[in-house]
Amino acid sequence: xxxxxxxxxxxxxxxxxxxxxxxxxxxxxxxxxxxxxxxxxxxxxxxxxxxxxxxxxxxxxxxxxxxxxxxxxxxxxxxxxxxxxxxxxxxxxxxxxxxxxxxxxxxxxxxxxxxxxxxxxxxxxxxxxxxxxxxxxxxxxxxxxxxxxxxxxxxxxxxxxxxxxxxxxxxxxxxxxxxxxxxxxxxxxxxxxxxxxxxxxxxxxxxxxxxxxxxxxxxxxxxxxxxxxxxxxxxxxxxxxxxxxxxxxxxxxxxxxxxxxxxxxxxxxxxxxxxxxxxxxxxxxxxxxxxxxxxxxxxxxxxxxxxxxxxxxxxxxxxxxxxxxxxxxxxxxxxxxxxxxxxxxxxxxxxxxxxxxxxxxxxxxxxxxxxxxxxxxxxxxxxxxxxx
Numbered sequence: 001x002x003x004x005x006x007x008x009x010x011x012x013x014x015x016x017x018x019x020x021x022x023x024x025x026x027x028x029x030x031x032x033x034x035x036x037x038x039x040x041x042x043x044x045x046x047x048x049x050x051x052x053x054x055x056x057x058x059x060x061x062x063x064x065x066x067x068x069x070x071x072x073x074x075x076x077x078x079x080x081x082x083x084x085x086x087x088x089x090x091x092x093x094x095x096x097x098x099x100x101x102x103x104x105x106x107x108x109x110x111x112x113x114x115x116x117x118x119x120x121x122x123x124x125x126x127x128x129x130x131x132x133x134x135x136x137x138x139x140x141x142x143x144x145x146x147x148x149x150x151x152x153x154x155x156x157x158x159x160x161x162x163x164x165x166x167x168x169x170x171x172x173x174x175x176x177x178x179x180x181x182x183x184x185x186x187x188x189x190x191x192x193x194x195x196x197x198x199x200x201x202x203x204x205x206x207x208x209x210x211x212x213x214x215x216x217x218x219x220x221x222x223x224x225x226x227x228x229x230x231x232x233x234x235x236x237x238x239x240x241x242x243x244x245x246x247x248x249x250x251x252x253x254x255x256x257x258x259x260x261x262x263x264x265x266x267x268x269x270x271x272x273x274x275x276x277x278x279x280x281x282x283x284x285x286x287x288x289x290x291x292x293x294x295x296x297x298x299x300x301x302x303x304x305x306x307x308x309x310x311x312x313x314x315x316x317x318x319x320x321x322x323x324x325x326x327x328x329x330x331x332x333x334x335x336x337x338x339x340x341x342x343x344x345x346x347x348x349x350x351x352x353x354x355x356x357x358x359x360x361x362x363x364x365x366x367x368x369x370x371x372x373x374x375x376x377x378x379x380x381x382x383x384x385x386x387x388x
Contacts, residue, residue, distance in 0.1 A: 005035070006272040008256060012352040013040060014047045019349060032357040034374065077110045081118040099129050145182050147172035152188045159190045207295050208310035212287045216323040218247040221377055222281045225253065227269065227288045228324040229261060230331070234341040241351060242269040242293070244286070245327055249380070250365055251373035252327070252355050253277060257348050263296035270302050278381075282307030289313050289321050334358070 017029045017040060026044075030037040049056035085101055102115045116123050144167060151158065151166035158166070164179035183189070218224040224247035231240045242265045243255040254273025258265050266288075274281055286308050288294040294312070303310050313320025335354045341347040360374050368376045 003275050003278070006254075006275045008268065008272060009276070010043050011047075012257075012348070013356075014043050015345070015349050016353055017044060018047075032353075032361065034356070034361075074114065077114050078118050080108075080110060081105060081115050085119060099126055102126055103130075141182070144172045144174050144178070145186065148179060148182055148188065149186070152183070157190055160184075160188075163188070206290055206312040207300055208312045210287075210313055210320065211285050211309065211311040212313075212320070214320060214322070216247055221246050221248045221251075221380060222253075222277060222279075222284045223248065225273070225284055225286045226321060226324040227266065227286060227294070228321055228328065229265065229291065229293060230328045231261065232336045232341070232347065234344050234347050236342075236344050239341075239344045239347050240265060241331075242266050243324070243327065243355075244269055244273045245324055246373075247323065249373045249377045250327075250368065251360060251377060255352075255355065257351065259344055261293065263293045263298045266293040266296070266299050267302050270299070270306075270308075274306055280307075283309065285309045285311050287311040287313070287321065289318075290315055330359070331355075 013029070013033050013035065016033070017026060020029055026040055027037045030040040033040075045054065046059065048054040050058045050060070052058075084105065085098070098119055098121060102112060102119070102121070105115045106112050112123060112126065115121075116126060147167035147170045148160075148163050150170065151163045155162070155166070160179045160183040161176050163183060164174055164176050167174060167179065212224070216224075216226070225244050226247060227242065227244045229240055229242045231238050233239075237259060238261075239257065239259060240261040241255060241257050243252050245251070246253050254269050254271075254276060256265050256268035256272060258268075270286070286303060288311070290312050293299060294310075300310065302308075318325055331351070331354070335350050336347075341350075361372055364370045364372055365376075371379070
């Protein structure tokens with residue numbers, strides 16, 4: 001069963017179809033974007049219903065119905081928790097007596113989150129109860145940290161060596177190295193003696209190693225992806241594009257466009273790329289610069305959830321992601337700098353039209369044997385099926 005198209009892609013195709021020039025047919029638009037004409041017509045009917053132009057159940061109403069069903073299931077789970085917890089409520093002053101019930105209900109299919117909320121329990125103590133009790137080393141570490149903090153609060157000008165001496169007098173002896181580690185982790189610095197920081201923001205630390213090292217080639221699709229974010233002004237303000245490019249075919253496997261440059265922009269582009277690729281992409285290396293959007297926890301979590309491997313270039317080294325910079329240079333010359341853009345919507349339609357119609361299906365590349373990215377991937381997929 002083929003994967004569904006991302007919502008952002010469907011909305012872009014509908015926008016292009018609605019704003020098509022006179023003489024351009026729906027079939028031509030569908031061909032340019034690589035979808036079936038009936039599929040495009042179905043998307044347009046759904047968009048007309050959502051916009052109120054035709055009668056029917058809108059996507060929002062379907063979402064509300066799904067949420068209502070979800071709420072009903074949640075209420076049934078909560079009632080089951082209350083029913084089975086009746087025998088335990090008389091011992092509410094002993095909360096650990098309820099923990100076996102939480103485990104029992106989890107085995108019956110009721111989430112721990114629901115049970116803990118109904119019984120007014122915290123999940124963290126429950127999970128700690130499931131594991132071993134607090135180890136001796138953790139208890140000693142906490143006592144040492146308390147002693148160091150007390151000394152630092154009394155004398156903020158003391159460094160970690162003096163704090164270690166004060167902690168030893170308080171009955172918590174430790175080495176200077178241990179004191180430095182605890183103070184550094186908690187950012188307990190001396191009030192003087194620190195060098196002033198440099199003006200301006202410093203680049204954040206990388207969350208991945210550079211696995212590419214300027215080798216921008218791959219033997220097969222979905223082995224190496226490049227990603228970056230570009231921006232362009234309109235009369236309404238900036239518009240941001242996050243694109244993901246396949247190193248083998250040069251195809252833009254996923255993209256996302258928004259008026260704000262946040263981590264969600266990069267996450268949406270990654271999810272759209274995964275949704276549009278056939279088969280599993282686990283193990284694919286995703287290379288980026290050291291932008292905050294690609295170092296965000298949401299983006300790293302999305303990589304891990306899909307089994308992808310992160311890679312990052314150095315600070316201020318544009319050549320480390322030259323493959324993506326070359327695509328943005330083409331986009332700049334062919335679309336962004338061709339005219340003054342009045343609205344974000346106008347620029348958005350121009351970008352997606354150029355990517356899907358021109359770059360993917362009309363612009364032949366010398367390194368691909370004078371083939372387009374779509375033709376090159378079709379040949380590779382045919383060869384793979386024949387070999388299988």
